[in-house]
Amino acid sequence: MDHLLEIKDLSVVFHIFGADVQAVRGISLQLNKGETLAIVGESGSGKSVTSKAVMGLIPNPPGEIATGEVLFEGKDLVKYSKKQMQKVRGKDISMIFQDPMTALNPTMKIGKQIMEGLIKHQSLSKHDAKNRAIELLQLVGIPNPEKRVDEYPHQFSGGMRQRVVIAIALACNPKILIADEPTTALDVTIQAQILDLMRGLQEKTGTAIILITHDLGVVANLAQRVAVMYGGKIVETGTLDEIFYNPKHPYTWGLLSSMPKLHAKTDKLLAIPGTPPDLSNPPKGCPFAPRCPHAMKVCTEHMPAYTELSATQKAACWLLDERAPKVDPPATIGVGGES
């Protein structure tokens, strides 16, 4: 198949004093042209590190890509020099960071920050770049763009800053847009506009999107495929409908049943007890075993292999082994909506 991006057996380690944090532990993923792939999962599970590895932004030291390849249009980005990566970044692959504070330079005017990439990658004149910057600000819904283009980040609220970050990412019409929590800081009417904007951009330009988010509503709205990460591994992948209506991994079950439902009264949320594993000393077997209500002896000893559930869905769980007891997903999965 013609994958735009293919991640093969990627591992990322951070060497901090006295410990090696194994942030990403041998993951493989494909991104097809024009699709939106959502990566969801526990906080600290390695989603941002994965996307930074794709962007060549793992700080070294302390970080290191220990194994694996990141093939973009067939070429391995891991082998690229700093200079080669700079050309890829912003032009072919661009990223919207989780954190709009550090993504923007506090001492530089908003407009100038948008113009930088346009001048570097598209050789626009200063004048044209500024006009395009104003256009982009308008596109992402900043009021008075002609005026605000000359303001500084601190004069913008959190949500407005994130819209600027999106404008910068979109500036050069990238082939891949990695959006790390792109709408987390935005309220829902603007989120609805941004999701619309991202979808519109995708239809127009065929940009493939890797969407990292905690909001399963946003996933349901925008993604076609979903990868669920836990403890530095991908525990389940599938199409949107497979993950929401026929999930097979107990962590996916927990994820779906810990959301509040807008249209129903939930007394207490069903939280998954415990904390995610310490990745400086990851468990030998299934990373979810210490929190999994269905854990068996084998789970703590051996990492489960993937079971192919359909052409598009697979999960890594011992429950899917034919020798394991049959377990039904919890009734609380009851997906959102009309219930």
Next chain:
Amino acid sequence: MAEKTEKLLQVKNLKKYFNVSRRDVLKAVDGVTFDVYKGETLGLVGESGCGKSTTGRTIIRLYDPTEGEVIFDGQDVGGKLSLKSKKELSKRMQMIFQDPYASLNPRMMVKDIIAEGIDIHHLAKSSKERMDRVYEMLETVGLNREHANRYPHEFSGGQRQRIGIARALAVDPDFIIADEPISALDVSIQAQVVNLLQELQEKQGLTYLFIAHDLSMVKHISDRVGVMYLGNMAELATSDEVYDHPLHPYTQSLLSAIPVADPKLERTRERIILQGDVPSPIDPPSGCRFRTRCPFAMDVCAKVRPKWHEVEKGHWVACHLHDEGLKTEKA
């Protein structure tokens, strides 16, 4: 749910303006009025830039109010404060910040971040007592003891936010302003943190002002919800009332814009995507602040600022559609 009626915090016509240039004044908060009852959670939602954080920050006196009153536990804390009363206030009122990156000092170890308030207010008699409290707080928020000697940059976004919560809880406050405390957390941890905040509330009688943009979570955690728009309060009522019978057109469009975690429903759902830009708080629209985007705007909306009033018991709204005078005029 027992009705909570004792006022812990009264905010009256609170204004916070910023001088952004020699000529321009930015009206971040422009006359909001609400009470927070002891032991309740008041949720605050609204458009990005509408002044939610500024409201919180002005209440806790990170900013001095431009106008209006803030009365905390019977005491006026909106005016000039001595250093001593500011310090006392900072023990009783704590804030959990929107941004877990900027709010933690990168050069401090986690244990010292959490113990910051303990040290300022001399709450630990020995270094052992101090560390015991730090460990207790780490475990309360679902982190491990081993995390005490690490630095913030070694943590993921979600883990950092839990450090911020531990820091706020460490001084044993009465009132917590939580500014987007769970936005950066994934849902299973959100559920833990929200359950944790609720447990702490039941056990210690904490009162929360909970600022967030996730309306389903705000509905879940809040007794009452206030909806802000461009420095004003548009609507305030019990959370069921706001979600089941929203009166203000802005609230109605907010509710329709929420993405639902159900792909089939998402594919078919009609949503009102609000047209137009959010007006600038430097030069806000006359009359009703929402009129430039409101599907129901009338002539009067440009001329007269709608009054903030209680249309039904406990249900406050500022909209001419629900103006008593106008209703009788029309009838």
